[in-house]
Amino acid sequence: MDSYDAPQVTPRQSSSSRPENYFIGATPLQKRLESVRKQTPFVLTPPRRKIPQCSQLQEDVDPQRVAFLLHKQWTLYSLTPLYKFSYTHLKEYSRLLSAFIVAEKQKGLAVEVGEDFNIKVIFSTLLGMKGTQKDSEAFLVQILSKSQVPSENREGKVLWTGWFCCIFGDSLLETVSEDFTCLPLFLANGAESNTAIIGTWFQKTFDCYFSPLAINAFNLSWMAAMWTACKMDHYMAATEFLWSVPCSPQSLDISYAIHPEDAKALWDSVHKTPGEVTQEEVDLFMDCLYSHFHRHFKIHLSATRLVRVSTSVASAHTDGRIKILCHKYLIGVLAYLTELAIFQIE
């Protein structure tokens, strides 16, 4: 019978051999849900997460190189492991994907006069975008419009960008064979039509599956708390929350912005465990904000739907959109998102 005292991740030969069974014990949250699914008793330990710090690996990341990743809105997807993907074949992938995109666009599905088919696709690796050495190397795909003047060697305009990464994806890595490359987090910026075409090519070529990554209110609260906990030299933006109230007949949006220094002071007052963020602290932080609001407006925000959080570190929307504002905590933000992506894959 399945016993539950071994939190180690080992692929089990169970009768059903469903993929879910391979991912036991990844994070405490997953452990909890897994136990519910199996209906085994499980002692509830509150999840903890490390406050994002400037990791060693991140020191190696060239800020100039990754500057283009900041201040851009990315749409998030989770991605199952890629089968037989090779980092040595990037040039070939560029060529194949280019041809595929042009073919798809010429299919006449969207007949747009003057559509520019002079595009170029570039695959490149993003060095240093990982949590541990075991993480697969992140890579970037860009669609550029070819320069109209052939004599100029300049790169054309970037039409679409997508990147694949894995930050602290140990739980996933340990459960797949060597033929697979694990890059569970995919971020896209650009026209939705391009994202769809590229997604189709990847799915066909590497037998993988993309799935939009929504972020629920629970995780948004965690992000708000964690990013408020990050130490910043100076703040660029207020800490802001957006709630959507489903009242009829009209919708109502409530935006609650708090000065970042005050948000930090509130967090510091709530925070007890050094270096870590616990569930109780997140709950208490949010409760403080709710009660302050309630005191003035007599509206229970906890009964409404948290839709967006925004801090000087990053901002996230429940539809699965993110904008990272601070280079220092880039890895930290991606680590959380990777965790959500892995959870969705399972």
Added chain:
Amino acid sequence: MDETVAEFIKRTILKIPMTEMTTILKAWDFLSENQLQTVNFRQRKESVVQHLVELCEPFSPLSDTQVHRHQKMWDVFQMSKGPGEDIDLFDMKQFKSSFKKVLQRALKNVTVSFRDTEENAVWIRIAWGTQYTKPNQYKPTYVVYYSQTPYAFTSFSRLKSNIPLLGQALTIASKHHEIVKMDLRSRYLDSLKAIVFKQYNQNFETHNPTTPLQERSLGLHVNMDSRIIHENAMEKERVQRVTQETFGDYPQPQLEFAQYKLETKFKNGGILAEREEPLRCLIKFSSPHLLEALKSLAPAGECRIPKLFCSSGSCSQGNSYLYHLYFPLLPDNPRC
């Protein structure tokens, strides 16, 4: 009439389909029945338009805006007199000429036209130009100034640089000392007026419901335990009463956006107890129909309606038309 203004009227009228021409012209209400009768609508459209433009000669093209006011976003400005200044008798002619002078002195190219309405208000249309360019008739700013009040409503303008000048012109022409922009904005001018002029009933001392609460059906199930019914009924009654007191029976003014700045100390147990500084918060409510949305929250039990536009009782006296958008702390309600 200015050439560009004539052109503007012509183009506006040309956009109207012939089938709707008479209906719309009647709605605009700036040409009398007699005048409309002189126009032969069976002519070619260009001729009709030409004839109409000639008839418009003495009028400024404000009426279309008055009818289509919902398509514009309106801001509210409040003016105040200096300490010890007397309240002069308002002279409309002097106001108009002074207003025009201020703008024309600052900007060589500007078109200003006025239209009086019954409610002691004047509609002003301003087309902005610069030292070198003619006024742009297609992006005018509209101002509605109620001479008996310190309030002026302006249509939201993308040309932000002209707003200070506009404020200056209003202040000088109406013989005020200062002008501030209020934190109210809406597409519905009438709603803004209702709120700002306190026609909007939200004072429970003055409110008297015409039908007693018990007569309103609460729609409860009959075969529930009698004690439970009683408890729910009390609570529902209470919620309905509070809603009633706050919002009244009348349809709500159509407000779309409200914003509050809070600078209050945080009070919750021991958290932030030592901190002297208050929490600086900015709260924004937005909705296609804000007050209705808030009102509908009450029966669901999700909110006890706050007195959003609290006047703290001391209004309508002297210069205190002030609208407290800095939300005061609500005292704890002993009834609940």
